[in-house]
Amino acid sequence: MQTITATRPAPGVLRQQEAYVRATGYFYAVDFGEHVRPRHHYVGINAECNCDLGSACPAVDAVRAYLKEGGKRADRPPFGYYPVRPMKCPICNEKTGDAPSLSSPHRGAGWICPSGTSHYWKHRAHISAQRPGSQP
Ligand SMILES: [Zn+2]
Ligand SMILES: [Zn+2]
Incomplete structure (x- = not known):
């Protein structure tokens, strides 16, 4: 069996595993670290980021992964x-x-x-x- 690595059109240098996610109020704050611009992203409970990428932002995937691992949910x-x-x-x-x-x-x-x-x-x-x- 070969390992198939899924490639998705994510912009440049963003690497999901480096994202730091925390729930804050009704949003998820995602910190990609100092090497990524923009560094801070805010993802709403509608799964859209506040940056130009919207729902296509890797921060949205980071939030999904965070919740899957049992991360604290944003307030309803x-x-x-x-x-x-x-x-x-x-x-x-x-x-x-x-x-x-x-x-x-x-x-x-x-x-x-x-x-x-x-x-x-x-x-x-x-x-x-x-x-x-x-x-x-
Ligand atoms: Zn309508
Ligand atoms: Zn974003």
Whole structure:
């Protein structure tokens, strides 16, 4: 049997095994060490990094490996609160984009999808209807 080494398009010098991961609030802070730029990455519970690579960032893989090894999980946000936008629209399942104008301290990060803002508000209405304590 031959050992097959999986190669994936990871940028340059990042080597996952050197990553140091810790849960901080609603995020995972990933430290790749002083030889990597950018050194610090923040991965949300939506499995997207805050850097330009987004979900393709090796920091996301580092967080997966960390959780697999029994690492401490990031805090679950309160019901209906999004510390980061969802990766996909909960209504149409298309990729979302940032919409800072929709962000609020109560709702968290705003987002838009190919439909514009309509699915965002549809989803918020759905959340309000489900909010614990809202039933009689
Ligand atoms: Zn990153
Ligand atoms: Zn949508």
